[in-house]
Amino acid sequence: MIRLTKVELRRLLARRLTAAGLVGLFLITILLLVATYFEARPLSAAEQLQAQQQYEMAHKDWVDHSAENLRLCEADWAKQPDPKPKLEEMCTYPEPRPEDFGKPPTIFAEIMPELLQGSSYFLAFAAFLIGASFFGAEFSSGAIGNWLTFEPRRLRVYGSKLLAAATGFVPIAAVVLASILLGTFVIVTRLGDSSNTTGKVWGDLTAIGGRAVLTTALAAALGCIVGLLLRHTAAAIGVVMAYLVLAEGVFAAFLEKAQPWLIKLNFDAFVRHDAQYYVTECKTGADGSYLCDYVQKTLSFEHGAWYLAIFTVVLVLLGGWVFHRRDVN
Amino acid sequence: MSDVAISTRGLRKTYRTLRGRKVVAVQGLDLEVPAGGVHGFLGPNGSGKTTSIRMLLGLVRADAGTMTVFDQPVPAKLPEVVGRIGAIVESPKFFPAFTGRKNLELLAEAIGAPRTRVGEVLEQTSLGERGNDRFRSYSLGMKQRLAIAATLLKEPDLLIFDEPTNGLDPAGIREIRETMRGLGEQGKTVLVSSHILAEVEQVADTVSIIGHGRLLASGTVAEVIGGGTAPTVKVAVDNHEAATRILTAAGMTVRADGNYLLVEGAPDPADVTRRLAHQELYVSELVPVRADLESVFLELTEGEGL
Numbered sequence: 365m366i367r368l369t370k371v372e373l374r375r376l377l378a379r380r381l382t383a384a385g386l387v388g389l390f391l392i393t394i395l396l397l398v399a400t401y402f403e404a405r406p407l408s409a410a411e412q413l414q415a416q417q418q419y420e421m422a423h424k425d426w427v428d429h430s431a432e433n434l435r436l437c438e439a440d441w442a443k444q445p446d447p448k449p450k451l452e453e454m455c456t457y458p459e460p461r462p463e464d465f466g467k468p469p470t471i472f473a474e475i476m477p478e479l480l481q482g483s484s485y486f487l488a489f490a491a492f493l494i495g496a497s498f499f500g501a502e503f504s505s506g507a508i509g510n511w512l513t514f515e516p517r518r519l520r521v522y523g524s525k526l527l528a529a530a531t532g533f534v535p536i537a538a539v540v541l542a543s544i545l546l547g548t549f550v551i552v553t554r555l556g557d558s559s560n561t562t563g564k565v566w567g568d569l570t571a572i573g574g575r576a577v578l579t580t581a582l583a584a585a586l587g588c589i590v591g592l593l594l595r596h597t598a599a600a601i602g603v604v605m606a607y608l609v610l611a612e613g614v615f616a617a618f619l620e621k622a623q624p625w626l627i628k629l630n631f632d633a634f635v636r637h638d639a640q641y642y643v644t645e646c647k648t649g650a651d652g653s654y655l656c657d658y659v660q661k662t663l664s665f666e667h668g669a670w671y672l673a674i675f676t677v678v679l680v681l682l683g684g685w686v687f688h689r690r691d692v693n
Numbered sequence: 694m695s696d697v698a699i700s701t702r703g704l705r706k707t708y709r710t711l712r713g714r715k716v717v718a719v720q721g722l723d724l725e726v727p728a729g730g731v732h733g734f735l736g737p738n739g740s741g742k743t744t745s746i747r748m749l750l751g752l753v754r755a756d757a758g759t760m761t762v763f764d765q766p767v768p769a770k771l772p773e774v775v776g777r778i779g780a781i782v783e784s785p786k787f788f789p790a791f792t793g794r795k796n797l798e799l800l801a802e803a804i805g806a807p808r809t810r811v812g813e814v815l816e817q818t819s820l821g822e823r824g825n826d827r828f829r830s831y832s833l834g835m836k837q838r839l840a841i842a843a844t845l846l847k848e849p850d851l852l853i854f855d856e857p858t859n860g861l862d863p864a865g866i867r868e869i870r871e872t873m874r875g876l877g878e879q880g881k882t883v884l885v886s887s888h889i890l891a892e893v894e895q896v897a898d899t900v901s902i903i904g905h906g907r908l909l910a911s912g913t914v915a916e917v918i919g920g921g922t923a924p925t926v927k928v929a930v931d932n933h934e935a936a937t938r939i940l941t942a943a944g945m946t947v948r949a950d951g952n953y954l955l956v957e958g959a960p961d962p963a964d965v966t967r968r969l970a971h972q973e974l975y976v977s978e979l980v981p982v983r984a985d986l987e988s989v990f991l992e993l994t995e996g997e998g999l
């Protein structure tokens with residue numbers, strides 16, 4: 365099994381699609397860092413001057429009119445029917461501060477989790493695609509038949525392919541995520557604010573990165589299985605696209621309550637450690653009015669972890685069963 | 694080691710087509726391939742040769758029946774004997790984007806054969822330099838060579854070739870034939886399925902003929918040919934009428950064939966000369982018409998095709 369896995373790893377690395385995928389991942393990494401650079405770049409002198417002028421205008425306006433505005437507002441408030449909103453909620457006119465104008469500095473601890481999560485999407489996608497082709501192409505080319513005349517123990521063959529795809533992507537994902545993490549840190553340290561990056565922040569980021577490595581490895585193995593089930597790379601990709609559009613897009617929009625049972629939210633909940641989602645909740649009030657609220661909900665990390673674990677186990681078993689029984693022509 | 698390399702009993706396989714129709718590919722095949730030498734596995738298109746071979750190799754699941762290879766039940770014990778089996782089923786299939794050499798290296802590593810073996814088998818099959826080209830760019834003959842090279846990685850005792858000469862030019866065909874004969878002479882067992890009967894007749898020691906997934910005849914080439922039609926002799930004699938009368942009276946069947954008479958049912962060609970000479974008719978020429986594998990095959994498999 366170990367020997368077979370090593371052979372499969374060698375095959376994975378020798379494939380052209382893998383090479384193309386690595387180049388693609390490298391380019392996306394560079395692109396992300398460049399985007400971060402532009403995002404974090406401070407304003408030019410002209411832009412700063414403009415922001416300064418805007419601040420001065422706003423401040424002058426505040427000096428001139430805030431007392432009067434407050435008075436008018438308080439009068440308005442007095443006329444509100446009961447129950448009244450709080451006065452401070454309705455009528456506050458804080459003094460404008462210079463930092464409210466122009467661009468706020470980019471804060472490392474704030475942007476990094478999003479970046480890692482975004483990276484985990486494209487890593488998972490690349491891993492799935494390469495995994496699907498890794499196994500699917502063997503069926504479309506027929507090479508699997510020849511392979512099985514050298515190693516007829518199907519479950520070993522199956523296991524070695526899944527393991528090779530999964531382990532092959534661990535270092536790839538780790539390198540990509542580490543480059544994005546450290547690259548962003550360097551950029552933000554120079555251009556923005558990374559001063560309050562505490563040990564806890566680093567710990568959380570490392571944990572997100574670690575889980576993103578895991579989901580990438582899983583995506584590679586699941587890609588293998590879908591490639592096996594459908595026997596063609598293109599079919600596997602078509603199924604994923606159809607799922608993303610129909611289930612995650614259309615279905616989730618119509619049936620918001622179904623989101624906790626779809627893959628994406630569970631993926632997010634696992635990678636980010638809890639994920640937020642929104643559902644519209646409507647109810648008829650006491651006075652007969654029909655009110656709808658957009659309510660934020662949280663899907664727990666545990667839910668995501670269990671969901672992904674069960675999903676993976678079911679697919680691995682299904683794939684093994686199919687491959688064990690399938691007639692190879 | 695027993696003297697049987699492959700045996701199947703009551704082997705059956707039914708395929709289900711896309712539209713749910715059932716196709717019985719193999720129905721109760723009893724096959725016995727003696728160890729050592731070349732065994733021809735003959736049958737019309739669609740008679741179940743490839744399916745039988747796939748079942749032996751564990752690529753396709755049998756619905757019923759038992760199979761053994763070197764006395765080991767397969768597919769249960771296939772892992773134990775697979776190292777002794779080299780097989781090419783239909784056209785050779787490898788990873789198309791890898792070079793021939795890379796393909797062989799992966800296979801060698803999978804079975805734990807030393808890497809140096811790859812160079813050796815490439816040399817043996819005269820692929821040499823072309824080993825460094827992509828498999829996709831190979832001609833059919835080169836693909837076939839690579840497939841043979843792959844089987845040699847294992848140094849097998851049993852080689853299974855499914856229509857190995859399909860699409861090859863005469864030189865390629867001869868080469869394959871010589872390879873098979875060479876392997877047979879080394880004491881290895883070669884099971885070769887083919888349509889080209891003249892071809893098989895030249896190399897095979899024993900043959901099995903199947904039709905509609907069932908065994909129709911089996912044995913040495915001589916036995917199978919002999920068992921088909923009764924020997925026929927072609928006789929040249931002056932007086933056709935008298936000769937026909939005499940031989941028919943002796944229970945033989947006589948037909949005119951140009952200047953000759955075709956005599957069937959003679960226990961021995963000597964009978965023909967003796968009976969005619971008794972009546973003072975002298976045979977000027979007598980040729981036994983040897984039935985060949987092709988005519989036996991066509992006779993046996995008449996109406997057995999697709």
Ligand SMILES: Nc1ncnc2c1ncn2[C@@H]1O[C@H](COP(=O)(O)OP(=O)(O)OP(=O)(O)O)[C@@H](O)[C@H]1O
Pocket residue numbers: 693708709710716717718719736737738739740741742743744745
């Ligand atoms: N995967 C399959 N699905 C459905 N039917 C199949 C499948 N493979 C083979 N068959 C059918 O099984 C029968 C036997 O096919 P098989 O390929 O074993 O014949 P063969 O003797 O090798 O023929 P040929 O000489 O043409 O190669 C045929 O009727 C064929 O159509």
Ligand SMILES: [Mg+2]
Pocket residue numbers: 742743744783855856
């Ligand atoms: Mg065939």
